[in-house]
Amino acid sequence: MAFSVLVIALIAAIVLPVILHLRTRGNNKPRPANLPPGSMGLPVIGQSLALLRAMRSNTADRWIQGRVARYGPVSKLSLFGTPTVLLTGPAANKFVFFSDDALAMKQPRSVAMILGERSISELAGDDLRRIRGALAEFLKPDMLRKYVGRIDGEVRRHLDESWAGRRAVTVMPLMKRLTFGIISSLLFGLAPGHVRDALAGDFARIAEGMWAIPVDLPFTAFRRSLRSSARARRLLEKITRETKARLERGEASRSSDLIACLLSLADERGAPLLSEEEIVDNAMVTLVAGNDTSSVLLTFMVRHLANDPDTLAAMVQEHEEVAGSKVDGEALTWEDLGKMKLTWRVALETLRLVPPLFGNFRRATKDVEFDGFTIPRGWQVFWVSSVTHMDASIFHEPAKFDPSRFKDGSPATAPPCSFVAFGGGPRICAGMEFARVETLVTMHYLVRRFRWKLCCKENTFVRDPMPSPLHGLPIELEHIGVASSLGKSAC
Numbered sequence: 001m002a003f004s005v006l007v008i009a010l011i012a013a014i015v016l017p018v019i020l021h022l023r024t025r026g027n028n029k030p031r032p033a034n035l036p037p038g039s040m041g042l043p044v045i046g047q048s049l050a051l052l053r054a055m056r057s058n059t060a061d062r063w064i065q066g067r068v069a070r071y072g073p074v075s076k077l078s079l080f081g082t083p084t085v086l087l088t089g090p091a092a093n094k095f096v097f098f099s100d101d102a103l104a105m106k107q108p109r110s111v112a113m114i115l116g117e118r119s120i121s122e123l124a125g126d127d128l129r130r131i132r133g134a135l136a137e138f139l140k141p142d143m144l145r146k147y148v149g150r151i152d153g154e155v156r157r158h159l160d161e162s163w164a165g166r167r168a169v170t171v172m173p174l175m176k177r178l179t180f181g182i183i184s185s186l187l188f189g190l191a192p193g194h195v196r197d198a199l200a201g202d203f204a205r206i207a208e209g210m211w212a213i214p215v216d217l218p219f220t221a222f223r224r225s226l227r228s229s230a231r232a233r234r235l236l237e238k239i240t241r242e243t244k245a246r247l248e249r250g251e252a253s254r255s256s257d258l259i260a261c262l263l264s265l266a267d268e269r270g271a272p273l274l275s276e277e278e279i280v281d282n283a284m285v286t287l288v289a290g291n292d293t294s295s296v297l298l299t300f301m302v303r304h305l306a307n308d309p310d311t312l313a314a315m316v317q318e319h320e321e322v323a324g325s326k327v328d329g330e331a332l333t334w335e336d337l338g339k340m341k342l343t344w345r346v347a348l349e350t351l352r353l354v355p356p357l358f359g360n361f362r363r364a365t366k367d368v369e370f371d372g373f374t375i376p377r378g379w380q381v382f383w384v385s386s387v388t389h390m391d392a393s394i395f396h397e398p399a400k401f402d403p404s405r406f407k408d409g410s411p412a413t414a415p416p417c418s419f420v421a422f423g424g425g426p427r428i429c430a431g432m433e434f435a436r437v438e439t440l441v442t443m444h445y446l447v448r449r450f451r452w453k454l455c456c457k458e459n460t461f462v463r464d465p466m467p468s469p470l471h472g473l474p475i476e477l478e479h480i481g482v483a484s485s486l487g488k489s490a491c
């Protein structure tokens with residue numbers, strides 16, 4: 001049964017698109033002469049399977065570098081059924097991030113089916129500015145400073161429940177649980193419990209489907225993702241209705257959570273700034289964008305610190321100084337986070353070495369030139385972070401973990417758009433500050449309560465599509481005795 005479904009899926013995924021491609025080939029407009037070098041591979045399939053395979057075997061960086069060595073920093077290929085130009089290097093990154101008029105943030109169609117048609121990743125022009133501005137209202141520092149105490153409470157509760165008293169833990173699933181708890185509390189006001197757990201399962205399946213072959217047949221990752229997305233959407237619609245009622249009764253305010261904030265925004269005529277569909281789609285996209293990325297960062301920080309006792313010792317000192325200025329059990333504040341400079345440098349260096357987002361796509365809205373080549377209208381542009389992050393001419397000894405590169409917050413001598421873990425330009429990660437807050441708060445309690453040793457000597461990871469360390473990073477824990485006292489937290 002499962003085998004025949006697989007065969008049908010393969011036929012649908014490979015043969016049908018080939019037929020479609022052959023039927024529509026004659027209608028294609030002539031291609032410009034100065035296309036970038038590179039092969040388009042097999043019709044429709046192109047290099048998609050090769051890239052996905054390389055990501056799963058942790059050789060995607062090498063795969064991309066192989067193309068750069070062969071064709072140069074600008075090359076053409078075909079990914080997910082669309083002709084694509086791969087762009088690498090700081091100048092190319094800058095071009096991608098600052099060419100909003102010519103390169104739209106258009107995800108493959110399958111992603112829009114999962115995340116909705118009105119999400120920030122699908123919109124352009126005034127709609128995009130309106131949605132981005134609305135999300136910024138919630139994600140801006142002035143707002144986030146109010147949430148430090150709530151995040152502090154989530155972190156301490158998580159460590160008490162899932163780390164305290166254990167001799168060994170597996171880091172990746174725990175960090176996913178923690179960041180999902182934080183983000184679902186702040187975005188939707190969801191308390192710990194089975195609704196939150198069920199939603200976490202749905203979002204895990206949603207993420208799996210986003211980089212899967214988009215075949216909507218039983219037992220495919222894509223079908224599971226669509227189903228989970230529909231279920232998550234129903235829950236968010238219910239939460240949106242309930243939040244609206246609570247706002248009307250004065251039981252919630254604009255700063256309660258993201259949904260309350262978006263519902264409270266009005267245009268100059270007093271009409272709601274966002275429709276309910278836009279609120280739900282953008283809450284979905286913010287959760288997807290913010291959950292796995294932060295958990296990957298925290299997991300790989302734990303991994304790097306296990307191998308770097310000097311950096312860990314310096315971080316412990318930084319956090320003991322912060323703790324020394326507080327009453328026992330008092331929650332962290334925004335001002336405390338400003339003192340955790342070394343910890344943020346460690347985070348940035350971890351992001352340089354293991355950027356959670358391997359790269360992303362744009363779509364050319366018109367024929368556009370870069371480096372003497374034409375990128376035709378309708379083609380995808382694929383930017384990747386790792387090639388720049390591992391360029392020895394920008395980052396000396398690029399494979400070395402060296403947080404001092406980020407002494408002033410950004411790599412001192414690097415050209416603009418060399419460090420692109422958060423993207424860049426007007427579409428730079430909208431949740432960068434949010435990520436900083438949850439990372440610093442988590443690390444504060446982690447390094448003061450535990451020491452750890454890696455259980456696996458082999459230091460590898462796969463991308464599926466997010467980086468995932470071998471076996472989820474099992475570690476042996478040593479408790480060093482700074483117990484949590486949640487009772488006194490500001491939460």
Ligand code: HEM
Binds near residue numbers: 105291359423435
């Ligand atoms: C370590 C953590 C994170 C990393 C590495 C990261 C990385 C990125 C990157 C690279 C982009 C830009 C993609 C592109 O230009 O193609 C992006 C966009 C975005 N991120 Fe993050 N992110 C992180 C955490 C978060 C968090 C915590 C949130 C929300 C709470 C968030 C919300 C968003 C949103 C909404 C966008 C879309 C912005 C737009 O399209 O204008 N991210 N992120």
